[in-house]
Every structure is written in structure tokens, then in C-alpha cells.
Amino acid sequence: MDADPVLLARLQFAFTVVFHIIFPSFTIGLSAWLATLGGLWVYTGEERYQLLMRFWVKIFAVSFGMGVVSGIVLSYQFGTNWSRFSAFSGDVIGPLLGYEVLAAFFLEATFLGILLFGFSRVPPWLYTLSAAVVAFGTMSSAFWILAANSWMHTPVGYAVQNGVAVPVDWLQIIFNPSFPYRFAHMLNAAYLTTAFVVLGVGARFLLEGRHLSEGRTMLRMAIGLAVVLAPLQLFIGDQHGLNTLEHQPIKVAAMEGHWDGSKPADFHIFAWPDEKAGKNRFEISIPRGSSIILTHSLDGLIPGLLSVPPDQRPPVTIVFFAFRIMLALGFFMIAAALYGAFLWWRGTLFEARWFLRVVANTWWAGFVAVIAGWVVTESGRQPWLIYNVMRTADGISPVPGATVLGTLALFIVAYGIVFSFGIYYMNRLIKHGPDSGGHHDAPNFSGNPLAAAQPANREH
Amino acid sequence: MASMEMYLPLIWAALIGVSVAMYIILDGFDLGIGVLFPFTKSETERDQMMRTIAPFWDGNETWLILGGVGLFVAFPRAYAAIMPALYIPVIVMLVALVFRGVAFEFRTVSRSKRGWSFSFALGSTIATFAQGVILGGLVQGIEVSNREFSGGPFDWATPFSFLCGVSLVAGYALLGTTWLHMKTDGEVAARAQRQAKYWLITVLFFMAAVSVYTPIAEPRIAARWFSLPNFYFLWPVPTITALVAFACWHWIERDREVPPFLASIALFMLGYIGLVISNYPYLVPPSLTIWDTAASASSQVFMLIGTLFLLPMVLGYIIFVYWLFRGKVREGESYH
Numbered sequence: 001m002d003a004d005p006v007l008l009a010r011l012q013f014a015f016t017v018v019f020h021i022i023f024p025s026f027t028i029g030l031s032a033w034l035a036t037l038g039g040l041w042v043y044t045g046e047e048r049y050q051l052l053m054r055f056w057v058k059i060f061a062v063s064f065g066m067g068v069v070s071g072i073v074l075s076y077q078f079g080t081n082w083s084r085f086s087a088f089s090g091d092v093i094g095p096l097l098g099y100e101v102l103a104a105f106f107l108e109a110t111f112l113g114i115l116l117f118g119f120s121r122v123p124p125w126l127y128t129l130s131a132a133v134v135a136f137g138t139m140s141s142a143f144w145i146l147a148a149n150s151w152m153h154t155p156v157g158y159a160v161q162n163g164v165a166v167p168v169d170w171l172q173i174i175f176n177p178s179f180p181y182r183f184a185h186m187l188n189a190a191y192l193t194t195a196f197v198v199l200g201v202g203a204r205f206l207l208e209g210r211h212l213s214e215g216r217t218m219l220r221m222a223i224g225l226a227v228v229l230a231p232l233q234l235f236i237g238d239q240h241g242l243n244t245l246e247h248q249p250i251k252v253a254a255m256e257g258h259w260d261g262s263k264p265a266d267f268h269i270f271a272w273p274d275e276k277a278g279k280n281r282f283e284i285s286i287p288r289g290s291s292i293i294l295t296h297s298l299d300g301l302i303p304g305l306l307s308v309p310p311d312q313r314p315p316v317t318i319v320f321f322a323f324r325i326m327l328a329l330g331f332f333m334i335a336a337a338l339y340g341a342f343l344w345w346r347g348t349l350f351e352a353r354w355f356l357r358v359v360a361n362t363w364w365a366g367f368v369a370v371i372a373g374w375v376v377t378e379s380g381r382q383p384w385l386i387y388n389v390m391r392t393a394d395g396i397s398p399v400p401g402a403t404v405l406g407t408l409a410l411f412i413v414a415y416g417i418v419f420s421f422g423i424y425y426m427n428r429l430i431k432h433g434p435d436s437g438g439h440h441d442a443p444n445f446s447g448n449p450l451a452a453a454q455p456a457n458r459e460h
Numbered sequence: 461m462a463s464m465e466m467y468l469p470l471i472w473a474a475l476i477g478v479s480v481a482m483y484i485i486l487d488g489f490d491l492g493i494g495v496l497f498p499f500t501k502s503e504t505e506r507d508q509m510m511r512t513i514a515p516f517w518d519g520n521e522t523w524l525i526l527g528g529v530g531l532f533v534a535f536p537r538a539y540a541a542i543m544p545a546l547y548i549p550v551i552v553m554l555v556a557l558v559f560r561g562v563a564f565e566f567r568t569v570s571r572s573k574r575g576w577s578f579s580f581a582l583g584s585t586i587a588t589f590a591q592g593v594i595l596g597g598l599v600q601g602i603e604v605s606n607r608e609f610s611g612g613p614f615d616w617a618t619p620f621s622f623l624c625g626v627s628l629v630a631g632y633a634l635l636g637t638t639w640l641h642m643k644t645d646g647e648v649a650a651r652a653q654r655q656a657k658y659w660l661i662t663v664l665f666f667m668a669a670v671s672v673y674t675p676i677a678e679p680r681i682a683a684r685w686f687s688l689p690n691f692y693f694l695w696p697v698p699t700i701t702a703l704v705a706f707a708c709w710h711w712i713e714r715d716r717e718v719p720p721f722l723a724s725i726a727l728f729m730l731g732y733i734g735l736v737i738s739n740y741p742y743l744v745p746p747s748l749t750i751w752d753t754a755a756s757a758s759s760q761v762f763m764l765i766g767t768l769f770l771l772p773m774v775l776g777y778i779i780f781v782y783w784l785f786r787g788k789v790r791e792g793e794s795y796h
Contacts, residue, residue, distance in 0.1 A: 058569070061565050062565045062566070062569065065561055065562050065564060065565040065566075066562055068518060068521070068561060069557055069558040069561035069562060070558070071525075072521065072524065072525055072554060072557060072561075073554045073555075073558065075525050075528055075529055076528055076543065076550055076551075076554055078532060078539075078543075079528070079532065079539045079540060079542070079543025079544070079550075080543045080544065080547050080550055080551060083539075083540035083541070083543055083544045083608070083609070084540065084608075086532060086536055086539055086540040086543075087536055087537050087539075087540035087541075087607070087608070089536075090532055090533070090536020090537070090539065090540070090755060090759075091536060091755045091756045091758075091759040092759070093532075094529070094532045094533035094534070094536055094755060094759060094763075095533050095759055095762050095763040095766075097529045097532065097533070098529050098530065098532075098533040098763050098766070098767075099763075099766055099770075100529075101522065101525050101526050101529050102526070102766060102767060102770040102771065102774060103766070103770055105522045105525060105526075106519065106522050106526075106774040106777075106778070107774075107777075109518040109519040109521070109522045110518075110519040110774075110777050110778055110781050111777070111781075112518055112519075113514075113515030113516060113518065113519065113781050113785070114515070114781060114784065116514070116515065117514060117515040117785065118515070118784060118785075121784055121785070122784065161756075164756075166756045166758065166759075167756065167758050167759055167762065168758075170762055397540075397543070397544040397547070397609075398544055398608060398609055398610065399544050399547050399613065400613055403547060403548065403613045407547070407548070407551045410551065410552075410555055411551075411555065414555045414558055414559065415558075418558060418559070418562050421562070421566055421570075422562065422566070425565075425566060425569045425570065428569065429569060
């Protein structure tokens with residue numbers, strides 16, 4: 001069996017990172033959502049906020065658990081699969097990850113204990129504060145990990161000494177040219193993803209005619225958030241694109257499926273890139289569309305893929321289609337948010353059954369968009385691990401391909417099992433819904449750890 | 461500058477040593493609960509055991525990330541040599557931790573708890589065993605040429621590393637029993653007290669086995685311990701170990717609650733100190749020292765400044781949470 005260690009190491013990292021990214025993009029948003037509910041509960045004293053908070057804490061717990069364990073895997077993979085990269089860039093990347101652990105992970109993990117188990121031990125304000133601390137922790141975790149990731153895309157502030165990257169200017173390294181865009185784009189994506197999950201669950205409750213008060217609250221809050229964040233994401237994404245054009249032009253060329261840099265670029269709504277032939281086989285395009293978007297001019301030129309030799313091009317097909325998936329979902333989310341806001345304004349949001357049905361069935365839109373976005377940015381960086389500094393093939397560990405293949409299979413089986421059960425349990429928690437008021441006057445939630453596991457028909 | 465490059469790696473080696481010690485103590489007792497799961501009769505009792513660690517386990521496990529990342533930060537070349545060498549046990553540990561970690565939540569929301577109890581027990585035991593193997597694999601040495609791992613994928617698989625794996629399972633189980641005795645009431649506490657004695661004997665047996673085996677197998681370690689004048693300074697380590705073990709037994713018999721847990725931690729720390737003495741100043745025995753693998757002074761200083769601010773804060777709120785959930789577990793305390 002001929003196992004290519006570079007390809008397998010990339011597949012293993014891609015698989016574990018895609019699995020992991022699902023959970024942070026949810027828990028960053030969800031912890032902020034919990035803190036908001038807690039704040040409203042403490043401020044207004046209304047029970048529906050407290051019910052909603054407790055309901056979402058259960059779902060948060062399941063997804064946070066999966067996020068933590070898959071994150072630990074990633075923190076060790078730098079060494080197991082990418083040891084030459086670690087040896088080369090450890091002096092620069094290492095401290096960024098170190099700050100992530102010290103400033104973020106401990107904060108999240110410790111206050112999570114209070115959020116999950118401290119309800120009867122601490123006053124409401126401290127309980128709510130714990131949710132806010134967890135939210136802050138998840139956000140600062142994103143800050144540091146994206147600083148590290150962005151540096152790999154736009155490396156600055158270092159010098160190479162004795163074959164090793166040595167830091168020269170830490171501020172430059174952290175706030176490297178692509179970092180602000182990447183951080184804003186990811187954070188906004190996480191909040192938007194969560195808004196669409198909350199929207200979907202609220203719509204589901206209204207369609208099923210139960211938990212109506214909580215469902216309406218979720219719908220209003222989610223629409224209110226999405227109508228701001230979804231258009232904002234388009235703007236941030238556009239700015240990020242301009243930044244990428246400046247620093248990683250060939251990645252943009254791949255996103256656009258644009259081969260010949262001497263002509264103004266059309267925007268291809270659909271095309272079939274042929275990487276061997278160096279052209280697109282089939283195109284439906286807006287003439288000069290990309291030139292207008294990226295250069296604000298009808299005949300602005302954008303570098304094309306043919307301007308570099310094939311061994312310096314990213315996998316065009318993957319980048320091209322992933323970008324379109326992200327874009328399509330982004331526009332869908334903008335449309336859904338605006339239309340939802342329109343219905344709300346007209347006063348028919350809670351009766352528009354077909355709209356509710358659509359958003360109830362597209363709760364996943366943000367997740368898929370996030371994954372597609374990561375595929376665009378990470379595949380688009382290829383063949384570089386650190387852009388224009390270290391090739392991916394030069395960063396791997398001296399480990400035989402067969403070993404990487406074996407552990408990849410292990411991860412696929414393990415994550416497959418864990419993910420299936422996780423989705424199943426979350427779905428059951430949502431089916432069960434918030435415990436309606438009056439069932440438990442005691443501060444101790446239900447006194448029965450099995451409560452959440454009861455069949456969904458228990459209360460209706 | 462020269463002296464800074466001399467002391468910074470020392471400071472960092474000490475800091476990583478402390479975070480590994482924190483990890484062994486903290487995640488040790490909660491992994492131990494998983495090892496003890498099969499010796500318990502009912503799921504209700506397992507609920508009680510799980511509740512003693514549920515608010516803490518996530519923070520505890522974060523020390524494992526700090527240990528790994530700390531190595532990456534301060535000694536990137538050691539990290540890059542060790543991880544590929546111990547590739548298989550590291551990945552096995554990670555996958556075992558996945559099954560164990562999700563069991564905390566899945567077990568409470570699942571209709572039948574048995575499957576996830578099994579996953580928790582097996583995951584905890586395999587993760588512990590793998591950690592012991594990783595430790596043993598490191599102590600027995602890693603083949604390095606050109607500052608890069610140059611051995612085969614199964615070099616770590618020796619009788620010595622497996623012995624270390626089994627020893628650690630017994631060690632974490634001992635921490636688990638004394639923790640349970642401290643944090644629970646009734647039958648669970650009584651059983652933990654009975655089991656503590658058996659695990660103590662087992663641990664002492666394995667500590668002795670590892671202590672005899674190591675100097676025989678590794679002449680450099682024998683030279684460290686049995687040459688003069690080292691021997692005069694080092695003989696207190698095994699002597700204190702024996703005294704602490706005796707005290708631990710005594711306190712378990714007397715039904716004391718906190719001292720046996722502290723004594724089992726002390727036993728662990730003595731074993732750990734023994735290992736450190738055996739291997740200093742090598743980070744990747746037998747060839748790379750902490751100075752060979754250190755990150756640039758700029759990186760170590762940058763991280764040190766943050767650590768000096770953040771680590772006390774981290775310790776502060778960890779202590780707060782342990783204090784908040786102090787005492788015996790309360791019946792039915794959960795968010796479900």
C-alpha cells in the first residue's frame with residue numbers, strides 16, 4: 001500500500017479541523033446568547049429568559065464537550081503530524097497558542113463548571129457573569145488562534161536565523177495584515193451561525209405549536225441579530241477579499257476561477273475549472289463582475305492563475321466551489337434575515353408558516369458556510385503552509401504514511417460515532433424543549449438528572 | 461544576554477514541570493474515577509462518582525493542553541522530536557480522551573447510561589495507560605539525528621513503557637479512591653475506602669518495579685543515583701516515599717478523609733521528582749537538553765511576561781471554583 005504521508009497528514013488535519021470548527025462556531029455564539037439571556041433575566045426578572053437560558057445551557061454543554069475534546073486533538077497534531085513546521089515556526093506560533101491556553105481555555109473551562117453546575121450555589125448575577133466570562137473566553141480563544149492562523153497566511157515580524165523563524169516584533173506578528181479581517185469574519189460567522197440555529201429552533205416550536213412564548217422570543221431575538229449581522233458579513237467578507245487580493249492574489253484567482261490575468265475578470269456564477277488545461281470548461285458569468293467587485297473599475301486587472309507555474313497554484317476546483325457554497329449560503333442568510341424582519345414589521349412573523357418551515361430546516365446554513373469558508377482560505381493557501389515561506393510538503397513529521405493512514409481511520413470512526421450521538425442527543429434536547437414554568441419552584445432545577453433524557457412526550 | 465539564555469530555559473523547564481505536575485494531580489483523580497467505574501455496582505453510584513468531578517474535569521484537562529503547548533512554546537525542537545516518536549500512543553490517548561470527554565454529557569442525556577459509562581471507563585483507562593506509555597517512552601530515550609526523530613513508529617513499545625502504563629493506571633486509581641472517599645457519602649465512600657488500600661499496595665509494588673527496572677535498563681540513570689556523592693543527597697527520596705506510603709495507609713484505616721488524598725498526591729509527586737532527577741537536564745533523553753531545544757529568548761520572555769500575570773489569575777479562579785463546589789456532593793445537583 002502506497003500511502004503518501006503529505007496527502008494523508010493534510011487529510012487528517014483537514015478532517016479533524018473541520019470537525020472541530022463546527023463546535024467553536026456554535027459555542028462562541030451560544031455562550032454570548034446565554035449571557036444575553038442571563039442579563040435579560042437578571043434585569044427584567046422575567047421567567048421566560050431563565051427558562052430559555054437553562055434550556056440552551058443543556059445544548060451548550062453537549063456541543064462544548066465535543067468542542068473541547070476535538071480541540072485537544074488539534075493542539076497535539078502540530079507536533080504529531082507537522083513536527084518540521086513546529087520546529088521551524090514554534091518560536092513565533094507557540095506563544096500565540098500559549099496565550100490562547102492561559103488567557104482563554106482556563107477561563108472557559110473553569111467558569112463552565114459554574115455555568116453547568118452552579119445554578120443552585122451562586123446568586124443569579126454571578127451565574128450570569130459566569131456565562132459572560134465563558135463567552136469572553138471563547139472570543140479571546142478565537143482571537144489568539146486566528147492570530148496564529150493569519151500569521152501563516154501573511155507572515156511578518158520575524159527573521160530566519162539558523163533555519164528557524166525567530167520573532168522580531170510581536171505586535172506585527174499578532175496584528176499581521178490579514179488578522180483583523182479574519183478575526184472579524186470568523187467572529188461574525190459564529191454569531192450568525194448561532195442566530196440561525198436559534199431561529200430554526202424557535203420556528204420549530206411555533207410550527208409544532210408548543211413553547212410558544214419562548215419560541216416567539218427566540219424568533220424575535222434571532223431575526224433582530226441576523227438582520228444586522230448577515231449584511232455586515234457581506235461587507236466584512238468583501239474587505240477580507242480585498243486584503244487577500246493584496247497578499248495572496250493567487251488564492252483570489254482560484255476563488256474566482258480566473259486564469260488569464262491580462263483580461264478584465266468576469267464573475268463566474270458557475271464554471272467548471274479544468275486545472276490541467278488551465279481554463280474553465282463551462283461558464284455562466286457576469287462580464288467584468290470580478291473586476292468591478294475587486295477593483296471598483298470596469299477594466300481593472302486581477303492576477304490570473306496562469307501567472308504562476310502549476311506547482312504554485314492551489315487546488316482550484318476545491319477553492320472555487322467552496323467559495324460559491326459559502327457565498328450562496330451567505331446570500332440566503334441575508335435574504336432570510338431581511339424577509340423575516342419584513343414579516344416582523346408587518347406583524348405576521350409568527351403566522352408565516354412557509355417562512356417558519358424554511359428557517360426551521362436551514363438551521364445548518366451557518367455551519368456549512370463556515371466550513372466552506374475555511375476550505376476556501378486553507379486550500380487557497382496551498383501549496384504553502386506558511387505563505388511563500390514554507391511549503392506544506394516540507395512541514396510534515398518524519399512519520400510513515402501507513403501510521404498516518406491508520407490514525408486517520410481511527411479519527412474518522414471515532415468522530416463519526418461521537419458526532420452521530422451528539423446530533424441525536426441535541427435533537428432530543430430540542431424536541432423536549434424548555435421545561436415550562438411552574439414545574440419546579442425549587443432553585444434546584446429538577447432534582448433529577450434524568451429529566452432531560454425522558455421521552456419528549458412527557459409534557460405535551 | 462548569555463546568562464539570560466542560560467536561565468530562561470531553566471525557568472521554562474520548571475514552569476512546564478509544574479503544569480505537568482498540576483495535570484497529574486488534577487486530571488489524575490478524575491481519570492481515576494473512570495478506572496474505578498467497573499468496580500462499582502449501580503449506575504446510581506456512578507452518577508454520584510461522576511458528580512464529584514463534573515464541574516472540574518474540563519479545567520483539569522486544560523493542564524494537559526498547557527503542558528503540550530508549553531513545550532511547543534518554550535522548547536519547540538523538543539516538541540517536534542517527541543511527538544512524532546510517540547505518535548501512536550499520543551493519538552490513542554487523544555481518541556480515548558474524546559470518548560471519555562463526551563461521556564460526561566452524553567451519559568446524562570442518554571436514555572441508557574450503560575453504554576457511555578463503558579465508554580467513560582474504557583476511555584479513562586486507555587488514556588491513562590497511554591500517558592504512562594508516553595512517559596516510559598520518553599524516559600527510555602528517543603532516537604534523534606539532525607535534531608529530528610529518526611526511529612521507527614513502534615520504538616516506544618517496550619516492556620518498560622508498558623510497565624509505566626500499568627503503573628499509572630494503578631496510580632490514578634489510588635488518587636480516585638482517596639478523592640471519592642473525601643467527596644462522597646455512604647456506600648460509595650465506604651467502597652472507596654476499602655479499595656484505597658488495595659490500590660495503595662498495587663501502586664507501591666509498581667513504584668518499586670519501575671525504580672528497580674529503570675537503573676538496570678538505563679545505565680545513565682543508574683550512574684545518576686548510585687554514584688557518590690549523589691547517593692548521599694538522593695537517598696531521602698525513597699525513604700520519604702516509604703514514610704508517606706505508611707502514613708497514607710494509616711490515615712485510610714483511621715477513616716480520615718482529606719489526609720489520604722493529600723498523601724496519595726505526595727506519593728505521586730515523589731515519583732515524579734524521582735523521574736526529574738533521573739533525567740535532568742535532558743528534555744529528549746538521551747541526546748537533547750533543555751538548552752539544545754529552547755525557543756529564542758525573545759519568545760520565552762514574551763510568554764513569560766504573560767504567564768507571570770495570567771497564571772496566578774488562573775490559579776485564583778480555579779481555587780474559587782473548587783471552593784464553590786467544596787464538601788460532599790449534593791444529591792441531584794445538576795443542570796439537567
